[in-house]
Amino acid sequence: MNVRLMSFATLITMIAALHVRADDYALDVTHAAVSFQISHFGLSMTHGRFKDLKGSFTIDSAKPSASKFELIAKADSVDTDNAKRDEHLKSPDFFNTKQHPVVSFKSTAVKAIKDGYEVTGDLSLHGVTKPITVKLSGGKTAEFPKGVTRTGYTTNFTIKRSEFGMDKMLEGIGDDVQISVSFEGTKK
Amino acid sequence: MPDPIVILKAVVLAAVTTSIVILIASRLQSRLGTRLGGAVGTGAGALAGAWMLGLISRIPPSDALERFLLFLFPIAVVTESITRDRIRSILRLVVSASVTPLIVYKSSYVTDLFGPGSREWSPAVTAAIYVGLAIVLFATWTAVSRLAERSGRSVAFAVAGTAGGTAVTVMLSGYASGGQLGMAVAAAVGVLALLGGRHSSPGIGVATVGLFSLLVVGRLFAGLTTLNAVLLFAAPLFAWFPDLLARRSNSMRLATSLQTGLRIALPLAVVAVALVLAQQKFAADSAGHPGEASSSDYQ
Numbered sequence: 001m002n003v004r005l006m007s008f009a010t011l012i013t014m015i016a017a018l019h020v021r022a023d024d025y026a027l028d029v030t031h032a033a034v035s036f037q038i039s040h041f042g043l044s045m046t047h048g049r050f051k052d053l054k055g056s057f058t059i060d061s062a063k064p065s066a067s068k069f070e071l072i073a074k075a076d077s078v079d080t081d082n083a084k085r086d087e088h089l090k091s092p093d094f095f096n097t098k099q100h101p102v103v104s105f106k107s108t109a110v111k112a113i114k115d116g117y118e119v120t121g122d123l124s125l126h127g128v129t130k131p132i133t134v135k136l137s138g139g140k141t142a143e144f145p146k147g148v149t150r151t152g153y154t155t156n157f158t159i160k161r162s163e164f165g166m167d168k169m170l171e172g173i174g175d176d177v178q179i180s181v182s183f184e185g186t187k188k
Numbered sequence: 189m190p191d192p193i194v195i196l197k198a199v200v201l202a203a204v205t206t207s208i209v210i211l212i213a214s215r216l217q218s219r220l221g222t223r224l225g226g227a228v229g230t231g232a233g234a235l236a237g238a239w240m241l242g243l244i245s246r247i248p249p250s251d252a253l254e255r256f257l258l259f260l261f262p263i264a265v266v267t268e269s270i271t272r273d274r275i276r277s278i279l280r281l282v283v284s285a286s287v288t289p290l291i292v293y294k295s296s297y298v299t300d301l302f303g304p305g306s307r308e309w310s311p312a313v314t315a316a317i318y319v320g321l322a323i324v325l326f327a328t329w330t331a332v333s334r335l336a337e338r339s340g341r342s343v344a345f346a347v348a349g350t351a352g353g354t355a356v357t358v359m360l361s362g363y364a365s366g367g368q369l370g371m372a373v374a375a376a377v378g379v380l381a382l383l384g385g386r387h388s389s390p391g392i393g394v395a396t397v398g399l400f401s402l403l404v405v406g407r408l409f410a411g412l413t414t415l416n417a418v419l420l421f422a423a424p425l426f427a428w429f430p431d432l433l434a435r436r437s438n439s440m441r442l443a444t445s446l447q448t449g450l451r452i453a454l455p456l457a458v459v460a461v462a463l464v465l466a467q468q469k470f471a472a473d474s475a476g477h478p479g480e481a482s483s484s485d486y487q
Binding site: 074082083084085087088090091092093096097098099100101102127165168169171172 | 189191242246250251252253294295296297301302361362363364365366405408409410411470473474
């Protein structure tokens with residue numbers, strides 16, 4: 001009887017030790033970047049980024065489908081290194097930032113793949129929300145500074161801005177927008 | 189980038205539409221026919237031009253200018269079609285009070301779009317802006333319409349020039365597509381100037397509301413400066429100068445041709461100032477870092 005009790009207790013302890021809780025991360029905005037490039041008359045690519053970001057993510061190694069990702073960019077923080085162009089981008093011709101100040105992504109489904117995750121979620125841009133699927137690669141961890149665990153991911157994907165209601169000047173400015181997202185998070 | 193061919197098509201469509209409506213309304217030899225010709229002609233012309241420019245493309249409307257064109261602009265047309273002065277004044281007041289709230293509806297100015305407490309205007313500031321802009325629009329609308337009843341053709345020329353200048357200024361201020369609405373309005377009012385006479389006042393009233401809305405959208409949603417918005421909206425009021433001068437002193441009564449010339453030239457001079465300021469700002473903002481991108485690179 002005592003042996004059985006001891007065995008059962010040991011089993012419970014082992015199971016408890018094996019269970020890995022999901023890790024919550026806060027976005028490290030100093031090491032996060034959302035950039036894009038878009039065709040200008042088919043001649044070259046114009047590059048830009050969003051400078052004001054916030055977000056968080058949860059990584060559940062034991063149950064990847066429980067992982068979550070959320071990233072928010074302030075549309076008004078768009079920066080293409082040209083004040084006039086940035087002013088134009090913020091106008092109703094493009095982002096219409098006074099009407100739609102936020103660009104956001106919130107995951108709805110996560111699947112583990114080799115070297116990362118396949119994440120499906122809602123991309124909200126210009127007042128339109130559409131599901132997209134992206135592949136996040138990364139997941140290495142590091143301790144920096146001491147005592148702070150961090151991890152990071154990168155993804156690249158393309159959207160059509162007209163699908164999000166940004167359909168002005170398609171003859172000169174491309175419809176396809178190549179987006180690159182790279183971010184680190186610090187474990188809470 | 190604004191397509192000059194599309195703009196030309198929009199201008200022609202606006203002008204033709206306005207002309208047809210005025211010609212039809214002219215057959216109604218009545219005060220109603222006069223008001224309908226001017227108001228509906230200008231409104232229909234401007235809307236036809238806006239449609240050609242792709243400014244009315246979605247229902248429900250997706251931005252401030254679309255909201256104005258679909259909801260309030262037709263009401264402004266109906267207002268100016270009313271023959272009874274008292275009812276028309278009341279409706280002008282209602283439209284004037286409605287324009288700014290409609291334009292900023294669900295924008296970051298009045299809504300917490302980026303989290304609680306993120307709206308840019310407090311409720312008190314919002315109320316003050318609504319009341320202030322309503323008064324400005326109502327007063328200018330009334331003043332310009334009244335002058336147009338006396339000197340329709342010259343005031344129409346002044347307002348058409350102002351609308352064209354507004355179009356270019358708003359486009360230079362970073363709202364390339366919306367600014368083109370001013371071209372459609374200029375074309376419609378230009379027809380009033382050419383055909384002249386009794387249809388001008390109601391049409392000019394409609395155009396004034398259109399210009400006000402374009403300037404408010406340009407100021408609040410794009411890079412139009414407050415100074416340029418004020419200069420452009422006040423420009424048609426300078427057409428009052430010769431008449432006010434004559435009222436102050438009989439000895440200052442000017443020759444009719446000089447009065448007409450000043451009624452057109454003074455507003456256009458103010459528009460020219462706004463254009464110069466907008467071009468200077470465009471060049472300065474486009475310059476980027478010294479030695480690097482210039483306005484031609486941006487274009």
